Amino acid sequence: MNEHHGLTEAQKAFYHENGYLIGLPPIYTAQEMAGFNAELPELLKLLKPGETSKDIREWHETSLYLYQICMNRKILDLVEDILGPNFFMWASGFFIKEPYSTSKVGWHQDAYYWPMKPQHSVTVWLAFDDVDEGNGGMKIIPGSHKGGVIKHQRKQSEQTDSVLTLELEQGSFREDTAVQFKLKAGEISMHDDRAIHGSQANPSPRRRAGLTVRYSGTEVKNDLAVNPNFKAYLCRGTDEYRNNPVGVVPTQRFGRPDFKAVSIEEAGAVKM
Ligand SMILES: O=C(O)CCC(=O)C(=O)O
Numbered sequence: 001m002n003e004h005h006g007l008t009e010a011q012k013a014f015y016h017e018n019g020y021l022i023g024l025p026p027i028y029t030a031q032e033m034a035g036f037n038a039e040l041p042e043l044l045k046l047l048k049p050g051e052t053s054k055d056i057r058e059w060h061e062t063s064l065y066l067y068q069i070c071m072n073r074k075i076l077d078l079v080e081d082i083l084g085p086n087f088f089m090w091a092s093g094f095f096i097k098e099p100y101s102t103s104k105v106g107w108h109q110d111a112y113y114w115p116m117k118p119q120h121s122v123t124v125w126l127a128f129d130d131v132d133e134g135n136g137g138m139k140i141i142p143g144s145h146k147g148g149v150i151k152h153q154r155k156q157s158e159q160t161d162s163v164l165t166l167e168l169e170q171g172s173f174r175e176d177t178a179v180q181f182k183l184k185a186g187e188i189s190m191h192d193d194r195a196i197h198g199s200q201a202n203p204s205p206r207r208r209a210g211l212t213v214r215y216s217g218t219e220v221k222n223d224l225a226v227n228p229n230f231k232a233y234l235c236r237g238t239d240e241y242r243n244n245p246v247g248v249v250p251t252q253r254f255g256r257p258d259f260k261a262v263s264i265e266e267a268g269a270v271k272m
Helices: 009-018 030-044 064-070 073-083
Strands: 087-097 105-108 121-127 138-140 188-192 197-199 208-217 233-236
Touching (some): 009 073, 030 064, 064 208, 073 208
Antiparallel strands (some): 087 208, 087 233, 105 197, 121 208
16 A cells, blocks of 8 residues: 655644755665666766756656656655645756856745746755755755745856856845755755745865756646746646646656756746
8 A cells, every 4th residue: 555654744834934844754765866876877968069967857758767756656745745635747957066066056936937827836856965065055045935036136147157047136035044955865855936045056076966856736837838848747636727738758768858948037038
């Protein structure tokens, strides 16, 4: 029998109060993560000249390697306790900072980037390495998901080392309250789509790699005019809304889609 291994009432309350959750039981063992890390080059091999690991987005649609992680039932049990019984998975992407990388992720709210309504999404960040402050682990502002979505500013690449070009201005939130995430490889953090988060550079000799997977309640609708390739994979329950095109389960272990995933910014539809 498949038992539900979800969140405690205290963990649910913490998430709703703070907009994030860490300290969860590991999803994968160190040995399983070593296996995923050993296979990762097979995916990286599929990148085209000029592309980086950041371009591995929505490859769960063509790679069982990723699809199986995104649909891991241990993860879905936890997400279900946040989003409720009916939800789908729609995005995945790597955030890899190689040793001594100056690349950071500027403070932002995911909901600002996504042409999706209403805001009812959770990101799972699966650590492929041990991550902490020393190698540029993520930081989050507790409770910031309650303040609504704040206007982001566009940064030119010469002004920022951030892999994202829309950032929150200093002073628009209390940076001194930030909580540092520490995860062992195989553990996850979860965060609300309105939570303010980001990460610093990686000045260490250790890689810092994580896979983000995004889940939304079935009532959430993507604007296809902005992100036309959007595909929803129902994880739990029923999709009574039928708001979004449905994805097809991949058949090969490694493959790349022939489209490029876009956010509102990339589609030129930034709400400023
Ligand atoms: O990996 C990071 O540092 C940032 C990830 C992120 O921004 C996200 O998961 O939305």
